[in-house]
Amino acid sequence: MGRADARRAAQGRNRRAKPKTKAKKGGIRRFFTWKKLLGAFLGVCLLGILGFIGLYLYVDVPDQGNAAATTQSNVYKYADGTVMARKGLLNRETVKIDEIPEPVQHAFVAAENKTFYQDSGVDLKGTLRGVLNTLRGRGKQGGSTITQQYVKNYYLSQEQTVSRKLQEIVISLKVDNKLDKKDILAGYMNTSYYGRGAYGIQAAAQAYYGVDVDKLTVSQGAYLASLLQAPSQYDWAIASEAGKKRVQERWAYTLDNMVEMKWLSPEDRQKQKFQEPIKPKPLPGVAGQIGYFVNAANDELIRKGVDEKELAAGGWTITLGIDKKRQQELEKAVKNKLTDDLKPDVRKVDRDAQLGAVSVDPKTGHVVAMYGGAGYTKHYTNNATRADFQPASTFKPLIFASALENHAKTQSGVPITPDTVYDGRNRRPVVGGTKPFAPPNEDERSYGRISVQQATNNSVNSVFAQMGADVGLDEVKKTAVGLGMDGSRMDVQPAMTLGTMGASPLQMAGAYATLDNHGKKVTPSLVVKAEHGSQETELPDPIGSQVLTRNTADTVTSVLRGVVNDGTAKEAIGGTDYQAAGKTGTSDDNKSAWFVGYTPKLVTAVGMFGEEAKGGKQVTLKGTGGGGRVNGGGYPAKIWAAYTAAAIGDDTGAKFDLETDLGSGGGPVNTPPPSQTPSHTPSQTPSQTPSQTPSQTPSRTPSHSPSQTPSHSPSRTPSKPPESPPASPTAGSGGSGNNGRPPGFDDLG
CATH class of the missing domain: 3.40.710 (Beta-lactamase)
Incomplete structure (x- = not known):
């Protein structure tokens, strides 16, 4: 081999021994190495920490309480815009922590925040979950400590926003450093809303058990603590069976937590019996029918999604569909056709007669008149919305x-x-x-x-x-x-x-209004508009979708015209100069009597109920007014007729627009020919x-x-x-x- 060949061979070996270079990373992979991702994460964390430090330094504890602490009024208006009532003085009496029995204090901590005495005032895990759920639009979420809830109640608002939640965290940390735990707990118990218009533990003790706070038992305290989670759903007087079951479960959970925290012995836990609260009593200030309107309007708004605590805090302008003239005519009809006929001092049964009525515009679904009873301060239960008597x-x-x-x-x-x-x-x-x-x-x-x-x-x-x-x-x-x-x-x-x-006059008015509205669903609504500051709350339309075909609804209306013209209501209503349809109702034990009727433009349900004046249990109406059995074609139909004649005024020419040829408004269908008619001799059927x-x-x-x-x-x-x-x-x-x-x-x- 020559020199040239040797040199070439050596160069070949060198080329084979030279390591291969890696291919360059291409595209998006260059930007997402684990080092870069870790760096980005740490950078975000650092920014978050710095941002929180800045927020902590920037946000101060407010010098005074929020709107709920300073109190605003809610303004309630008639349909024409005139003021019906102003209601806003909170039922609250602040008490010192020493006035609250220690077992009751422990019940609230056990129900809401077992680690209250050890934590820093913030539950970071629960709060983060709440923030994420707020960002996702999932509404209100739990997870707040007692300190956070006190801060929200006293310093902030009930709105669910990220900025408000961050404020809550910072202020809670500062308040926890500034105040003693006992002062925080007292503030929480004094600012919380318990339902029945009661703010604070003292007002709640009176509203639910008729005692001052220092007389509350462990069992009663556990119920009031459980109540805070959902005051309207857990109020024993108005709760559904499911609501009663849930609040009893939470009551038991609270007591079990007290045992776990060594605040209640297992032996004492076994002795505890659930004590049912007393019946609610009306607050002074809103008497007559207006008290029923205000409470019913509030209940309706809460059902439609308005926050109960925010509503109770005040600052709302609420317009009802109540027509002043029609309301006056309804009250006048009740007086002239029923109450003037009663003598409660002479006849005991007359003391037990209750009446409720609701009048609805079937085209708008608005309640234009309502009669709840003798007066809000005299008879707390609204007979127009109660649903415990048979229709x-x-x-x-x-x-x-x-x-x-x-x-x-x-x-x-x-x-x-x-x-x-x-x-x-x-x-x-x-x-x-x-x-x-x-x-x-x-x-x-x-x-x-x-x-x-x-x-x-x-x-x-x-x-x-x-x-x-x-x-x-x-x-x-x-x-x-x-x-x-x-x-x-x-x-x-x-x-x-x-x-x-069970059914209420409000429900029956809605059902018959749907018939009157040709099968299009009518959900009677008392509230027409609700404004909080400059914002108007979006309310569902009382007129819904088609739930019955028009032919079905119109056929039933046609048949019900026969009840007015020739049936059980004829004696009270027959001979009127306007078209009407309706149905009487009388329970077999005569504890209730009804007439639900309508004209083309007005639907009114009138229910009469037997309720023992003192005990409140259902009793018979028989003998009321000095007569015998009270039928739907009696007092209820007479009240309906007197009110309707006045309420429709000159609009007596309105006629039902019925798309049917069946019933009393149409001709007979499938009528048998005379030859097929069965023959009955007088001897076979004497009467x-x-x-x-x-x-x-x-x-x-x-x-x-x-x-x-x-x-x-x-x-x-x-x-x-x-x-x-x-x-x-x-x-x-x-x-x-x-x-x-x-x-x-x-x-x-």
Whole structure:
């Protein structure tokens, strides 16, 4: 090998031995190395720390309390803008920590912040969670210490913003350094809102247990501490069953925490019994109907999302839909038609008579008049919004609406319409139901063969009990809830067809307003506008979506015109110069009596209730006013008629715009020809109702036959007529006309 070859060989070896260089990183990977990411994270942390230090130095503890501490008034206005009431003096009496029993102090710490005596005043983990949830728009979140809650109550506002939360953290740290823990706890207990208009532990002790704070027991203190989480939901007087269960669970949780913290022995814990609070008493200052308006408006705003504590702090201007003229006419009607007739000093039963009424504009959904009772300071419970009495037969139109909406048929396959003929015998067993059920008619009256229109006019229980089974009770409940009734008060049982659930005049006014509004949902609203400072709160529209077809709603309205013209309400309302529809209701034990009626432009529900003057339990109305049984066609219908005539004024020519040819407003449908009409001789039915007379066709539209009314009205027929012959259990094939039955008649229902 020559020199040149050797040199080339050496150069080749050198090239092979030279290490390979790595390929350059390209694109976005150059910017995201672990070193750069760590550096960026540490930089953000450093900026956060520096920012917090700056914030800590910049934010000072305010020299005085916030608006809630200084107190503002809420202004309530009528629909025309005139001031109805100003309410804002807080029910608060500040007490020193030494006046609060130590076990009660411990109950509040155990319920809200077990580490209160050891922490620095801030729960960083819980606060961070709250800030993140606020940024995500998830609303109010827990996680605050007692110190933070005191700072929020006394120095800041209830708004949920990141800036307010950061202020809260800084001020809480400074307050924890500045004040003794006992002073912070006293401030928290004195500034918290407990519901019932009570600010502070002293006012709460009086509102819920009728004692001063130094007399509170451990059990009572645990309830008041538990109450702070949700005052309106946990107030025993108005809480739902679910609310009562939750507050009892929180009460037990509080006591268990006291045991854990060695503040209560296990033996004493076992001795503790939940003490139910006393009934609420009205605060002085807002008397008469205005007290009912203010409370109902506040409750409505809270249900619609307004913060309860912020509302109680004041500074709101709230406009109600109450029309002063109509309100005066409603109060006048109650006085002239009921209270002037009562003599509570002579008749004990007259002391127990309560009345509630709600009047709604079906086009806007606004409550234009309301009667809550004798006066807010005399009778705390608002009879217009209470839902503990049975609506009785005012529920029946909702069963019929469900039948039409679901295209239901009788047991024999006959479509249910106003002209479908049922068996109206007294105590006739329901066929095809979920359970055996054979309800009595009012005064044990038997009606024999009777159309749906006539059965509605005369409120025949046996017909609607069967109709409920024909439609299906679950479907009936679904329709009722869709119309605004409270499903939690409605057990799916055969008796629900008689209106045995609880309901308020407000709810029934809403259901009937939906019928009047051609099936478009009406949720009665007392509040028209709510402003806090320069901001107006967005409220949901009282008029909702279509929940019934127009044909269904208009058909029910047409049928209900028959009740006014020729049915149970005729005596009180018949002969008016305006079109009206409605339904009476009387519970079988006579603890409630109703009339819910409407014109094309106004819906009003009137409920009369028997409530023991002292004990508050439900009692009979029988004998009120010196008469016998109190029917819906009596006092309630008379009040409705007097008020409505005055409230509609000159607008008496308004007519229902109905898209239906069924019911009393239209002609008879599927009327059997005379040759198919069953024949009943006088010897067979000596006192049959007109629906069993040879003149079958006219009985299909009883609203056009005034002469039939007296024989159908139980209130005007004290004697019990003989029952009609029992129908064959195998009969009822429907509209085929076999066995002498006309089309539309069903022996089994």
